[in-house]
Amino acid sequence: MGTESISVLSGCAVIVRGQPRGGPPPERQINLSNVRAGALARRAVQGQPDTKDTPDEPWAFQAREFLRKKVIGKEVCFTVENKTPQGREYGMVYLGKDTSGENIAESLVTEGLATVRREGIRGNNPEQARLCDLEDQAKAAKKGLWSEGGGAHTIRDLKYTIENPRNFVDSLHQKPVNAIIEHVRDGCIVRALLLPDYYLVTVMLSGVKCPTFKREADGSETPEPFSAEAKFFTESRLLQRDVQIILESCPNQVILGTILHPNGNITELLLKEGFARCVDWSMAVYTQGAEKLRAAERSAKERKVRIWKDYVAPTANLDQKDRQFVAKVMQVMNADAIVVKLNSGEHKTIHLSSIRPPRLEGEEKNKDKDKRFRPLYDIPYMFEAREFLRKKLIGKKVNVTVDYIRAATSAMETGGVPAFPERTCATVTIGGINIAEALISKGLATVIRYRQDDDQRSSLYDELLAAEARAIKNGKGLHSKKEVPIHRVADISGETQKAKQFLPFLQRAGRSEAVVEYVFSGSRLKLYMPKETCLITFLLAGIECPRGSRNMPGGMQVAEPYSEEATFFTKELVLQREVRPFHIRSCHLHACDVWSRRSFYPVLNCGKCVYRQLWANYEEKPKEEVAQLTEEKERVAKYRAVYVTEITDGLHFYAQDVETGTKLESLMESMRGEIAAQPPVEGSFSPRRGDFCIAKFGDGEWYRARIEKVESPAKVHVYYIDYGNREILSSTRLAALPPAFSTRTLPPQATEYAFAFIQVPQDDDARTDAVDSVVRDIQNTQCLLNVEYSGIVCPHVTLQFADSKDDVGLGLVKEGLVMVDVRKEKHLQKMVTLTGICNLCALKCTSLFPSRASDGSQFVLL
Structure with a gap:
């Protein structure tokens, strides 16, 4: 048989x-x-x-x-x-x-x-x-x-027990130990003989749990669904096989480990075939990468195999476009919630999955007793958490992956606590960084612990737990043993007497900085002034926006036309953004002074000309023809196709002419063929500053380069002449440039350029934001380039997207990421004026004005 x-x-x-x-x-x-x-x-x-x-x-x-x-x-x-x-x-x-x-x-x-x-x-x-x-x-x-x-x-010296199992596991330093699997209790618990010392130990697989056999009071065992199949799956692959075991932890006398077999990792296989589920409490010690276990479990869930046969995903009812999308952050609601603007123009509140914002000690226990609203500044680390998100996200595009929808809860379900509406919980990333993970790693939030069968959690839950463990270890933020930060903020936004007392102080301060905390209407805002540690309400001078609806003694006042549009317009431009500089001009003043009116005439006229919003029915009065001054020199617009290869931290960029692209491809192909036929001898090249050479990049390919600096044989600074990027390499990754492929055969293809009419931000964070935006938009893409004027370092150019012909620099100004560099040349004034208007629209100008004041708590800013 x-x-x-x-x-x-x-x-x-x-x-x-x-x-x-x-x-x-x-x-x-x-x-x-x-x-x-x-x-x-x-x-x-x-x-x-x-x-x-x-x-x-x-x-x-x-x-x-x-x-x-x-x-x-x-x-x-x-x-x-x-x-x-x-x-x-x-x-x-x-x-x-x-x-x-x-x-x-x-x-x-x-x-x-x-x-x-x-x-x-x-x-x-x-x-x-x-x-x-x-x-x-x-x-x-x-x-x-x-x-x-x-x-x-x-005769073996067989050891059935270990005197101190935790020390025993720690002494192995998570190194693989040879073993024989002697018995399989269930899918994830085995008895193993450790070699060569003959320790007989029970090992539970880290990070997973299989259906098991429950022992009843009478001593009998009741199998859970798929427990026998899970045991057979493990037994048929591991029983009495030679394996290696990584002993990873020993909590409560239970040895956790990972069993490695030449044919695969049994832990991942159990998950992939639907015989096991991930468990959080032991996932943290799994040394082979928790993301692999989550991916294997996710595969089984998607295929609905075995224990997942009745599984329904938390986002099963959402379309793909609603599960993953790109949106612009408009507001940071809390340390765990943001408001984003979708491509459709709709605003949506997104909660960060699986994190809990800072809260007062004992707040969870007493939340039904103390329902008073607590300002942002009163809760330890809440202000720091909000500021981290504000600086990182406001006005920027983020990637949103919806993890689950938390259903609305009623007051009865929450034991009398105020009900929560439905929440969209998601993982939000920007530039490859998980915002929730970054927040937790700084100790500005904690991770929510779930029941084992609760699937409504972050798709990157293990990374959040690991980040929290690092924050606890390093004593960051909420986990610090130092005294909590205290913010004493004077709120003078609603008290006339306080406002009048503060006015002289604010006027003497001159130019100040502030953060727009709230937008009441298109022209009425609330500011937080960090230096002065106060909250003020102020109005924009020289303009008047339509009033919104509000409660009055005689009943509800109807909103004026376009009041909501004006409010949203102002919110999108300045809400939670830093505004600077400005001057406090007066308190309780109807700001209609001549200076402010004159300042806004050009903008009013611009709005009338395009018939926007309030000016939809405006009729232009006849004007006499104005003689146009003849310019001595005309601007030449001769755009050519280029391929952008590198963006520098100083907002310069390198580009290749598309016209010569085939020549470079041919040269690189020939050069690499010759190198493959006659590989350079490692270490034979002695680098000297200014020499041309070939350098092996991270992709394993050779490229033409120039040596800029030699610190040591292990630290040679090189510049890739055809692409514009720089790198520090060991001399072993350098070789002499073959004469047939020198710069005489083909000149360096990467040319450095700077954006024309643009001021590079001096602030590090602001400059980084501008660079990140340019990298996302144009790096490794084909654009159209026109040289406008020469510069000290490199030509200054305007750059257009190849498809839409939109100006890249103009887009940066509109986004409020850079300021305009005003040029005096007459033939460039048309471009300067166009960019300057967009600069004004982005509210990056130095003047902010109020429209009206109803009480002494509102300030006029110029």
């Missing part, structure tokens, strides 16, 4: 089973006829003091190992010669599909690892006679049991 051997009980007994059909197949124990191998060690039965541990008999373990390596995982054939009344079966086992294969009993006797039962030998039994002959030959050769010394050295 052809079958598979799954375990070896001793040197003369094996467990076999057939192929699975609809479930784990039945098992049979076959004892080898006519031979006997030594008995293996046995542990005393716990709870029975009259039993004792028994050691191995000499050569017993070696016989077991010989048989194990012969048959485990192999197809075998067996014959049953005798069956006892107790059901024990005796027979012969052969390797292969039939009895023509190797006779296992004969092999054991030949190696001196088993003795022949000679009692009751029948003369007509050729199998017994052959075994006796083989035993005589083993005796003559002094093999195994018949060797000199009695075999005392073959």
Whole structure:
């Protein structure tokens, strides 16, 4: 009968089973006829003091190992010669599909690892006679049991317990240990023999949990769904196999580890096939990458296999466009919530998945008793968390991946606590950075702990836990043992007397900086002034926006036309942004002074000309023709196609002419072919400043370069002349430039340019924001370039997108990322004026004005 051997009980007994059909197949124990191998060690039965541990008999373990390596995982054939009344079966086992294969009993006797039962030998039994002959030959050769010394050295020092398992695990430093899997309890718990010291330990797989067999009060076991299949899955792959185990942790005397087999990682396979689920409490110690386990579990969920057959994803009801999208951040609501603007123009509130913002100590327990609103500044680290998000996100585009939708809760469900509306919880990233993870790593938020079966969590939950562990270890923010930061902020936005007292102080301060905390209407705002640590309400001078609806003593006042549009317009431009500089002009003043009116005439006229909003019905009065001054020199607009290859931190960029692109490709192909035919000798090149060379980039390819600085052989500064990027390399990654590919054959293809009419921000953060925007928009893309004027370092140019013909620099001004560099040349005034108007629209100018004041708490800013 052809079958598979799954375990070896001793040197003369094996467990076999057939192929699975609809479930784990039945098992049979076959004892080898006519031979006997030594008995293996046995542990005393716990709870029975009259039993004792028994050691191995000499050569017993070696016989077991010989048989194990012969048959485990192999197809075998067996014959049953005798069956006892107790059901024990005796027979012969052969390797292969039939009895023509190797006779296992004969092999054991030949190696001196088993003795022949000679009692009751029948003369007509050729199998017994052959075994006796083989035993005589083993005796003559002094093999195994018949060797000199009695075999005392073959008895294992088997250790059933470890005195201090935590220290034992720590001493291994998470290095792989050779082992044999002796028993499989369920899909994720095994008994392993650690080699070469013969520790017999129970190991639970880190990061996962399989369906198990629940032990009832009467001692019986009730299998959970798929528990038998999970056990069979692990058993058929690992039982009595040679493996390596990484012992990773030992909490509460339970050893957690990962079992590595040449054919794969059983932990990941169990998850992928739907036999296990991830568990948070042990996921943190998994050394092979928790993201692999999450990906394997996600694969099983998507295929709805086994334990996930009834699984419904938290975002199953959402379309793909609603699950992942790019949006612009308009407002930071809290340390865990933002308002974004979708491409459709709709505003949507997004909550960061699986994080909890800072809160007062004991707030969770007493939240039903103390329902008072607490300002942002009163909660430790809440202001720091909000500021981190504000500086990082406001006005920028982010990638949003919706993880789950938290259903609305009623007051009854929350035990009297105010109800929460439905929440869209998502992972928000910008520039590849997970905002929630960054917030937690700085100790400005904590991770929410879930029930094991709660699937409504961040898709990057393990990264959040790891970030929190780092923050705790380093004592960051909420986890710091230092005194919490205290912010004493004077709110004078609603008190006339306080406002009048503060006015002289604010006027003396001159130019100040502030953050727009709230937008009441298109021209009425609330500012937080960090230097003065106060909150003020102020109005924009020289303009008047439509009033919104509001409660009045006589009833609700109807909103004026375009009031909502004006409010949203102002919000989009300045809400939670830093505004600077400005002057406090007055308190309780209807700001209609001549200066401010004159300042806004050009903008009013611009709005009338395009008939926007309030001016939709405006009729232009006839004007006399104005003579146009003839310019001595006309601006030349001769755009050519370029390919942008590099953006510098100073907002310069490098580009290649598209026209010569084929020449560069041909040169690179020929150069690399020659290098492949005759590879340079490593270390033979001595770099000197100014020399041209070839350098091996991170992609393994060679490129033309110039040496800019030599600090040491291990630190050579190179500049890639065809692409514009720079790198520090070891001299072993440099070689001489072949003469056939020198700059005489083809000049350097990367040319440095700067944006015309643009002031590079002096502030590091502002400059970084501008650079990030340019990198996202034009790096490694084809654009149109026109040289406007020369500069000290490089030409200053205007750059257009190849498809839309929109000006890149103008877009930066509109986004409020840069200021305009005013040029005096007459032929450039048209471009300067156009860019200057956009500069004004972006509210990056130095004047902000109020429209009206209703009480003394509102300030006029110029």
